[in-house]
Amino acid sequence: MSGMTRRDVLGHAARGTVLAGLGGMCGFLAVKARGTDAWQLDPGKCVNSRLGALGVDVCESCASECVLGLSAVRAVNELSQCGRCYVCPAYYDVTSAVGPDGLPSEKLCPRDAIERYPIGWADPDDPANNYYEYVIDETLCNGCGRCVMACKEPYGLGSIRLEVRHDLCLDCNRCAISTACPEDAYERLPVS
Amino acid sequence: MGAEAEYREARSVSGRGAGPDRFEHALRGVAVDTQGHLYLAGDSEVKVFDAEGEMRHRWFTSRPVYAVAVDGEDVWVGEEGQVEVYEVGGTRLDEWRDGERLGLVTAIGFTAAGVLLADARARCIRHYDLEGGWLNDVGERHRKGGFHIPNGVVDFAVDADGVVHVANPGLHRVERYTAAGELLGRFGRFDGRDPEGFPGCCNPTNVALASGGRVVVTEKGGPRVKVYDAEGRLEAVVAAGDAFDPACKNMDVAVDPDDRIVVADPVRLQARLFERVGVAA
Numbered sequence: 001m002s003g004m005t006r007r008d009v010l011g012h013a014a015r016g017t018v019l020a021g022l023g024g025m026c027g028f029l030a031v032k033a034r035g036t037d038a039w040q041l042d043p044g045k046c047v048n049s050r051l052g053a054l055g056v057d058v059c060e061s062c063a064s065e066c067v068l069g070l071s072a073v074r075a076v077n078e079l080s081q082c083g084r085c086y087v088c089p090a091y092y093d094v095t096s097a098v099g100p101d102g103l104p105s106e107k108l109c110p111r112d113a114i115e116r117y118p119i120g121w122a123d124p125d126d127p128a129n130n131y132y133e134y135v136i137d138e139t140l141c142n143g144c145g146r147c148v149m150a151c152k153e154p155y156g157l158g159s160i161r162l163e164v165r166h167d168l169c170l171d172c173n174r175c176a177i178s179t180a181c182p183e184d185a186y187e188r189l190p191v192s
Numbered sequence: 193m194g195a196e197a198e199y200r201e202a203r204s205v206s207g208r209g210a211g212p213d214r215f216e217h218a219l220r221g222v223a224v225d226t227q228g229h230l231y232l233a234g235d236s237e238v239k240v241f242d243a244e245g246e247m248r249h250r251w252f253t254s255r256p257v258y259a260v261a262v263d264g265e266d267v268w269v270g271e272e273g274q275v276e277v278y279e280v281g282g283t284r285l286d287e288w289r290d291g292e293r294l295g296l297v298t299a300i301g302f303t304a305a306g307v308l309l310a311d312a313r314a315r316c317i318r319h320y321d322l323e324g325g326w327l328n329d330v331g332e333r334h335r336k337g338g339f340h341i342p343n344g345v346v347d348f349a350v351d352a353d354g355v356v357h358v359a360n361p362g363l364h365r366v367e368r369y370t371a372a373g374e375l376l377g378r379f380g381r382f383d384g385r386d387p388e389g390f391p392g393c394c395n396p397t398n399v400a401l402a403s404g405g406r407v408v409v410t411e412k413g414g415p416r417v418k419v420y421d422a423e424g425r426l427e428a429v430v431a432a433g434d435a436f437d438p439a440c441k442n443m444d445v446a447v448d449p450d451d452r453i454v455v456a457d458p459v460r461l462q463a464r465l466f467e468r469v470g471v472a473a
Contacts, residue, residue: 054438083342085362085393087382089413094384094392102381128363128382129335154441155413156393157342 037188039175043161045185048145063144065180072168073143075136081159084131089155090147091116113140197428199466205245208461213247215461221260222456222463224448230463233260251282261300270297288324301350303371310346315339319371330373345442347398361394379424388426400445408453415440430466
């Protein structure tokens with residue numbers, strides 16, 4: 001994707017945002033049609049995103065417990081809060097060996113669901129001196145939360161969080177994720 | 193890396209609490225004068241400690257403080273939208289405001305003929321003459337439009353020749369500039385394994401200068417203090433691992449006249465002094 005222009009990236013991000021918004025709206029309307037409550041994830045309770053929960057293992061219950069083949073929980077990168085770093089700890093496994101390009105040799109996401117684009121023209125002689133866009137492909141993400149944990153303060157800016165995709169959620173009366181969640185972060189709350 | 197210098201924590205000053213020599217919420221800045229007095233800036237207050245760790249002065253500032261520096265008898269304090277100048281006893285001598293140029297002042301330094309103020313909002317360093325007249329910016333010509341600081345702080349130190357050493361964490365570098373803004377050089381690279389490199393998304397966050405042109409840096413996301421020689425080669429890992437709470441971030445750092453490294457611990461709200469004890473083979 002090195003040939004992408006800023007316009008391409010912004011257009012890509014805008015289309016993604018619109019689609020995500022439409023999906024969310026459809027899900028929201030579906031929830032409204034069925035009832036007034038919906039399963040929601042509280043990022044302030046989730047151990048993957050809760051500030052101060054450091055040095056703990058990532059919790060992958062959202063990925064492993066959902067009855068769907070691909071969990072209804074997905075990671076979302078709030079682009080307005082993203083640092084657009086050259087070395088993103090949510091994209092790269094920053095503890096992996098450095099490759100010949102000076103970057104970590106391994107990615108963090110086990111499903112390769114995050115795409116990385118340089119914003120504008122990247123100087124081939126100094127690629128670190130550029131901003132990068134990180135876009136999560138929701139068709140690949142299974143909500144494992146590894147990127148969320150890696151982006152959390154103080155490692156990153158905490159721009160990534162897990163969200164329930166209401167257009168995908170089956171709205172089970174007894175949600176398997178909620179039952180398994182060790183932090184009681186997965187709650188059934190009124191849709192206001 | 194060949195022989196590695198070894199350091200030990202000699203002592204600490206202040207801490208979290210409600211007492212007059214303590215900070216309740218934040219410790220953001222540390223400076224040392226030529227007599228070894230420590231100036232700690234946190235909450236909306238400056239506290240001055242002598243070389244034995246006894247508090248000698250304290251005073252309140254008009255706004256929360258983000259940086260402190262000492263120039264002879266004057267104590268400069270960086271805040272949101274302004275800097276204030278005090279005499280050591282706490283009497284306010286002056287304040288500088290410059291509209292949008294001083295968004296959030298997170299570091300202060302001096303040359304023979306000027307004052308340098310880091311503006312974390314604009315991600316650059318403002319260069320003024322001694323009367324407060326703006327001269328130029330440092331770092332604004334950077335390809336990224338300024339220093340890349342996802343950590344939210346611009347930090348720098350000025351050496352005896354007036355060269356400005358700046359932490360540029362998003363690029364994993366320490367950069368050297370003239371006060372006029374000309375880039376002179378840099379060192380640093382990303383590496384999450386080799387301690388000679390800078391790990392994570394954005395390190396180092398803070399920088400100070402020691403004797404012999406050595407450069408002291410602090411890191412976040414696995415808090416660590418390191419010393420590099422004047423050529424940018426790692427000389428020592430001063431403290432790392434369990435020495436700090438993992439939430440430590442943007443640890444301001446200074447060097448006292450005995451070359452001890454003073455780190456502002458933002459979790460314990462302490463100044464922690466590390467001294468060199470030898471060289472390991």
